[in-house]
Amino acid sequence: VKEAKEMVVKVNLELAARDTVRAVKRKGIIVVIDVLRCTSSILNAFANGAREVIPAKTLNEAYQMQKQHSDYLLAGERGGLRPRGFDLGNSPLEFTEPNVCGRTLIFTTTGGTQTLIRAKSASWVLVGAFLNARSVGLKALNMAHAKMLDVSLVPSCRKERFSLEDFICAGAVVDKFPLEDIELSDAAIASLLAFTQAKGKLFETVMLSEHARHLVQLGFRTDVEFSCQLDLFNIVPIYRNGVIKLE
Numbered sequence: 001v002k003e004a005k006e007m008v009v010k011v012n013l014e015l016a017a018r019d020t021v022r023a024v025k026r027k028g029i030i031v032v033i034d035v036l037r038c039t040s041s042i043l044n045a046f047a048n049g050a051r052e053v054i055p056a057k058t059l060n061e062a063y064q065m066q067k068q069h070s071d072y073l074l075a076g077e078r079g080g081l082r083p084r085g086f087d088l089g090n091s092p093l094e095f096t097e098p099n100v101c102g103r104t105l106i107f108t109t110t111g112g113t114q115t116l117i118r119a120k121s122a123s124w125v126l127v128g129a130f131l132n133a134r135s136v137g138l139k140a141l142n143m144a145h146a147k148m149l150d151v152s153l154v155p156s157c158r159k160e161r162f163s164l165e166d167f168i169c170a171g172a173v174v175d176k177f178p179l180e181d182i183e184l185s186d187a188a189i190a191s192l193l194a195f196t197q198a199k200g201k202l203f204e205t206v207m208l209s210e211h212a213r214h215l216v217q218l219g220f221r222t223d224v225e226f227s228c229q230l231d232l233f234n235i236v237p238i239y240r241n242g243v244i245k246l247e
C-alpha cells in the first residue's frame with residue numbers, strides 16, 4: 001500500500017501566468033499551455049518539420065539573435081500582428097512545411113513565450129495545447145512517475161488574466177490521466193469538469209473567450225478553428241537550456 005501511495009502524482013493547475021513562479025518552485029514537470037496561439041503555433045511548426053524554436057523575450061533580443069544567425073527565421077507577434085522585419089507572424093497556419101521544415105525559429109509573442117521563459121528554470125518544461133493534449137498529458141505523467149515529481153499545468157493568460165481556453169485545455173490534458181494514479185488540485189478538477197462540459201463543442205466554447213473574440217476581430221478566426229482540434233498531433237516539444245526541441 002505504501003508503495004502505491006508513493007507513486008501518486010500530484011497535479012496542480014495555476015490560474016494565471018504570473019503564478020508560474022509557484023510551479024517552478026515545486027521543481028516538478030511544467031506543461032505550458034497557450035492555445036491561442038503561441039503553443040498551437042509551436043506545435044504546428046514541429047509537426048511541419050521545424051528543427052528547433054528559441055523563445056525570445058523582447059523584439060530587440062529577437063532581432064539581435066537573428067543578426068548573429070542569418071539562417072534563423074523570425075516569428076511571432078505584438079498586438080496579434082507580425083512585427084516589422086519578421087518572416088512569420090503567430091498564426092499556427094503560417095507554420096507550413098515549405099516555411100519551416102528544417103529551420104530554427106526565433107519566436108517571441110506577447111504572452112506565451114514570456115510564460116515559457118518564466119518557466120525555463122524548471123527541470124522539465126513541456127509544450128501543450130489542444131493539438132497534443134493527450135500526448136503531452138501522458139508524457140508528463142510518465143516523466144512524473146519515473147522521476148517522482150509533481151506535474152504543474154501553467155496557462156499563459158492574455159494580459160495576465162484568467163484564460164478560458166487554456167483552463168479548458170488543462171482539463172483536456174488531465175482527462176486522460178488514470179484517476180487512481182494521481183491527486184488533482186481543486187483547480188485541476190475544475191478544469192476537468194469544464195473540459196467534460198465543453199468537449200463536444202470545443203470550438204463554440206473557445207469562441208466565447210475574450211482572446212478568441214479579439215482574434216476574430218483581427219481576422220484570425222481560422223486560427224481559433226485550427227487550435228481547437230483535439231489530439232491532432234502526438235508530438236511533445238520540450239524546452240530545455242533555452243531551446244525547444246522534439247526529443
Ligand code: MLT
Nearest residue numbers: 036037038109110111112
Ligand atoms: C501570446 O503569446 O500572447 C499569444 O499567442 C497572442 C496571440 O494570439 O497572438
